Amino acid sequence: MKRSWISLxxxxxxxxxxxxxxxxxxxxxxxxxxxxxPAPTEIITTLGKSWDTLFDHTVYTLMETVLGLAxxxxxxxxxxxxMDLVGVVRRAxxxxxxxxxxxxxxxxxxxxxxxxxxxxxxxxxxxxxxxFFPITVACIDGLEGTPGDLIKLLRSMKASRWxxxxxxxxxxxxxxxxxxxxxxxxxxxxxxxxxxxVGAEKGLGIFMQFSLNARATAQVFASIVILSLLxxxxxxxxxxxxxxxxxxxxxxxxxxxxxxxxxRKSKEMKG
Amino acid sequence: MEQRSIAVSIKKVSxxxxxxxxxxxxxxxxxxxxxxxxxxxLVGPSGCGKSSLLHLxxxxxxxxxxxxxxxGDSKSSRAxxxxxxxxxxxxxxxxxxxxxxxLGLDVRKTPxxxxxxxxxxxxxxxxxxxxxxxxxxxxxxxxxxRVALLRTVLFQNELLxxxxxxxxxxxxxxxxxxxxxxxxxxxxxxxxxxVTHDIRxxxxxxxxxxxxxxxxxxxxxxxxxxxxxxxxxxxxxQEHVIQLxxxxxxxxxxxxxx
Numbered sequence: 001m002k003r004s005w006i007s008l009x010x011x012x013x014x015x016x017x018x019x020x021x022x023x024x025x026x027x028x029x030x031x032x033x034x035x036x037x038p039a040p041t042e043i044i045t046t047l048g049k050s051w052d053t054l055f056d057h058t059v060y061t062l063m064e065t066v067l068g069l070a071x072x073x074x075x076x077x078x079x080x081x082x083m084d085l086v087g088v089v090r091r092a093x094x095x096x097x098x099x100x101x102x103x104x105x106x107x108x109x110x111x112x113x114x115x116x117x118x119x120x121x122x123x124x125x126x127x128x129x130x131x132f133f134p135i136t137v138a139c140i141d142g143l144e145g146t147p148g149d150l151i152k153l154l155r156s157m158k159a160s161r162w163x164x165x166x167x168x169x170x171x172x173x174x175x176x177x178x179x180x181x182x183x184x185x186x187x188x189x190x191x192x193x194x195x196x197x198v199g200a201e202k203g204l205g206i207f208m209q210f211s212l213n214a215r216a217t218a219q220v221f222a223s224i225v226i227l228s229l230l231x232x233x234x235x236x237x238x239x240x241x242x243x244x245x246x247x248x249x250x251x252x253x254x255x256x257x258x259x260x261x262x263x264r265k266s267k268e269m270k271g
Numbered sequence: 272m273e274q275r276s277i278a279v280s281i282k283k284v285s286x287x288x289x290x291x292x293x294x295x296x297x298x299x300x301x302x303x304x305x306x307x308x309x310x311x312x313l314v315g316p317s318g319c320g321k322s323s324l325l326h327l328x329x330x331x332x333x334x335x336x337x338x339x340x341x342x343g344d345s346k347s348s349r350a351x352x353x354x355x356x357x358x359x360x361x362x363x364x365x366x367x368x369x370x371x372x373x374l375g376l377d378v379r380k381t382p383x384x385x386x387x388x389x390x391x392x393x394x395x396x397x398x399x400x401x402x403x404x405x406x407x408x409x410x411x412x413x414x415x416x417r418v419a420l421l422r423t424v425l426f427q428n429e430l431l432x433x434x435x436x437x438x439x440x441x442x443x444x445x446x447x448x449x450x451x452x453x454x455x456x457x458x459x460x461x462x463x464x465x466v467t468h469d470i471r472x473x474x475x476x477x478x479x480x481x482x483x484x485x486x487x488x489x490x491x492x493x494x495x496x497x498x499x500x501x502x503x504x505x506x507x508x509q510e511h512v513i514q515l516x517x518x519x520x521x522x523x524x525x526x527x528x529x
Contacts (some may be wrong), residue, residue: 073453153361157378163378246365
């Protein structure tokens with residue numbers, strides 16, 4: 001049976017409310033300096049007061065995030081496909097790809113600013129650097145997960161390599177691709193903020209930095225709230241896309257996920 | 272000479288596979304014939320190489336020695352000329368039943384509309400019309416296997432290579448599948464080569480049964496099943512049928528011991 005909305009989300013909401021209430025009481029009763037820790041109500045008022053400025057910065061950050069994520073997705077798909085189709089490229093690139101992930105991108109961000117300047121480009125680059133890896137790896141895994149027997153079946157039908165890819169391997173890799181995209185979508189806004197903090201013309205990251213320097217702590221918190229909402233929105237959007245793209249995957253989740261599900265790893269088959 | 276033309280004939284076929292750096296003989300001088308529109312079964316101990324033979328006939332691999340003559344032709348590529356069905360139904364979960372059935376036609380680039388018409392007609396003739404637009408995940412094991420069979424038939428109905436298609440089903444479902452397959456086979460008059468380790472299944476469905484040895488597989492014996500068609504489940508309790516079953520069973524037991 002399906003659980004009701006309240007029994008599913010109620011506990012988390014109540015817990016969040018209690019935590020907020022505790023925070024509010026602590027700042028009021030403990031007489032905490034609002035420059036150190038503003039009360040939740042104060043954050044909300046600040047949010048309303050500086051809405052126009054905040055909105056401007058949010059739009060800018062959102063653009064970097066979405067553009068970066070989209071470009072990362074395209075790069076990752078192309079890279080995964082090429083690596084899947086050409087063995088040499090795969091053997092050449094895969095180790096370097098792993099190696100690239102050991103470079104702290106946070107440390108790279110200031111360099112990118114020096115090389116490419118203060119505008120949007122280098123920020124988008126930071127987002128791409130953060131996001132393309134999980135998507136690429138997920139895609140490669142998905143393409144590799146095609147059961148061997150399915151390939152045999154296609155070959156017995158005299159399907160070309162492209163047909164095998166188009167009819168079986170790509171659709172089978174989609175659930176895996178979306179897992180990667182979901183991870184990337186949670187990284188993306190944070191990556192944009194990293195890019196902005198080291199120097200930008202606009203954006204939530206640089207706004208936070210300014211507010212911090214001006215001791216406007218409530219504004220920092222207001223930016224954090226917006227950033228969280230942005231991340232949630234992006235994550236929700238990816239989930240929506242996934243539902244639209246894979247109706248079969250979600251309608252069968254509960255009842256019969258294994259069986260002969262092709263998107264899962266190949267099951268042990270009789271020879 | 273032969274009264275009927277031959278769908279596939281296998282002459283002295285041998286095959287070795289590399290296993291942990293060593294060449295292991297899997298098939299040894301296999302001789303076998305499937306006449307046009309005949310139902311032929313191949314029974315043998317598990318892991319003896321029955322599946323490897325189908326693999327070769329389907330054109331996924333070439334024999335080391337001997338030849339495989341498909342519809343009188345031993346030279347050209349065999350891929351795409353047989354309907355090959357494996358033990359797992361291997362339905363694509365993102366395609367509906369009818370879309371799964373047309374997979375082979377998609378590979379052949381048949382126009383969608385035409386392909387779907389053919390699929391719907393086939394599904395209707397064999398009692399699956401109600402499921403045409405379902406996703407495979409909603410089907411039972413037996414139903415999935417029927418869909419997989421129809422996919423095979425729609426792709427290529429002259430020669431069907433069935434690799435233990437009912438191995439994963441429960442006994443009752445398997446029996447209904449036998450009746451269903453008999454109907455299907457009679458109405459499309461296909462030539463069938465079925466690999467199985469179920470002797471009753473082989474006897475019920477086949478005109479001819481080849482018994483294979485333990486690895487490396489040779490043909491031990493060939494039996495003709497003398498039963499009029501269409502057959503009923505009760506036919507299996509006839510005296511001479513039971514004797515045949517026991518004979519094959521004893522032969523296989525002997526092989527399992529080796």
